[in-house]
Amino acid sequence: MKIELRYFTGTGNSLKILDTCKEIFVQNNHETTISEINFNETNLNKSDILGFCFPVYAFGIPRICRKYLKSIQKFNIRQKVFVLITAGDSDESGFSISECVKILQKKNCDIVYSGVIQMPINWTTSPIPPFPPSREEAIEIIKVGVEQAKRITHEILNGIKKYHVFNYPKRFTKIHFYKDYWLFKYMGLQNLWRTFKVYDTCNGCQLCSKICPTKSIRIEDGKPVWTSTCEQCMRCVNFCPKESIFQSMGGETKGKNKYHEPDFKPKQTTTGHNTQYSQ
Ligand SMILES: Cc1cc2nc3c(=O)[nH]c(=O)nc-3n(C[C@H](O)[C@H](O)[C@H](O)COP(=O)(O)O)c2cc1C
Ligand code: SF4
Numbered sequence: 603m604k605i606e607l608r609y610f611t612g613t614g615n616s617l618k619i620l621d622t623c624k625e626i627f628v629q630n631n632h633e634t635t636i637s638e639i640n641f642n643e644t645n646l647n648k649s650d651i652l653g654f655c656f657p658v659y660a661f662g663i664p665r666i667c668r669k670y671l672k673s674i675q676k677f678n679i680r681q682k683v684f685v686l687i688t689a690g691d692s693d694e695s696g697f698s699i700s701e702c703v704k705i706l707q708k709k710n711c712d713i714v715y716s717g718v719i720q721m722p723i724n725w726t727t728s729p730i731p732p733f734p735p736s737r738e739e740a741i742e743i744i745k746v747g748v749e750q751a752k753r754i755t756h757e758i759l760n761g762i763k764k765y766h767v768f769n770y771p772k773r774f775t776k777i778h779f780y781k782d783y784w785l786f787k788y789m790g791l792q793n794l795w796r797t798f799k800v801y802d803t804c805n806g807c808q809l810c811s812k813i814c815p816t817k818s819i820r821i822e823d824g825k826p827v828w829t830s831t832c833e834q835c836m837r838c839v840n841f842c843p844k845e846s847i848f849q850s851m852g853g854e855t856k857g858k859n860k861y862h863e864p865d866f867k868p869k870q871t872t873t874g875h876n877t878q879y880s881q
């Protein structure tokens with residue numbers, strides 16, 4: 603079979619999961635391609651299976667993923683698709699799967715599998731716990747997540763259909779859940795870039811700007827400046843070698859664990875704000 607896989611990731615969890623799927627597909631002699639979502643590639647070729655993996659942000663998918671899924675061209679022939687979401691807590695994936703499914707069904711996709719995989723929390727600037735785990739704890743969580751991804755891939759190959767069922771997170775009342783979902787979706791996530799700041803320890807190395815997946819950090823007078831295309835993916839925060847990045851309004855990061863998937867090495871590009879991702 604020909605299998606195409608697409609992901610978006612801030613700190614490597616979603617890539618790790620989809621890479622694990624790829625490994626199993628390849629071991630079973632299926633021609634498999636994996637790449638990051640790309641707005642220059644919205645006319646996806648027909649494949650036997652198309653798979654997506656995204657993180658959940660505030661009970662939904664990142665804006666960039668929603669925008670990307672909406673931008674792909676409708677398939678002429680019905681396309682088999684699976685959707686996986688990585689979550690800091692498998693109980694808290696909210697509407698992330700249903701958001702993907704709704705958009706993909708309009709693109710003539712047949713959703714053959716959907717699932718949520720728990721991976722380490724990467725939201726270091728969250729004003730409230732839980733915060734990223736220690737390295738040792740993270741490794742244990744990843745091990746379980748990877749095993750789940752392997753099992754899911756075998757199920758997909760064996761034609762087993764499973765669908766994630768929406769649930770209200772146990773930690774939240776229904777009102778609290780909807781309040782947070784709407785607040786973050788329509789006010790929070792697109793405005794939080796304004797709150798990014800650096801401690802005095804920032805040495806102007808520019809790494810944050812070079813690795814940002816949406817090219818949302820400009821360097822001005824040797825210091826990073828965040829712009830509105832930021833997705834809150836936490837890559838800059840968790841990779842800054844001086845642990846200098848924080849957010850005002852409760853997003854302190856001093857003394858907190860930092861997290862990225864240990865094998866994840868983000869590509870470095872030139873600095874500068876790139877309008878490809880403008881909303
Ligand atoms: C801004 C933000 C919001 C998040 N919201 C949720 C959430 O609502 N539920 C959840 O389970 N995890 C949440 N997380 C945790 C991530 O979904 C989780 O760590 C994910 O695996 C990160 O994937 P990545 O490494 O591919 O970026 C959030 C993370 C960030 C940065
Ligand atoms: S990566 Fe950290 S130290 Fe380097 S410029 Fe960015 S904030 Fe400053």
Ligand code: SF4
Pocket residue numbers: 612813814815816817818819828831832833834835836837838839
């Ligand atoms: S600025 Fe930081 S948090 Fe925002 S998208 Fe870029 S790397 Fe992610």
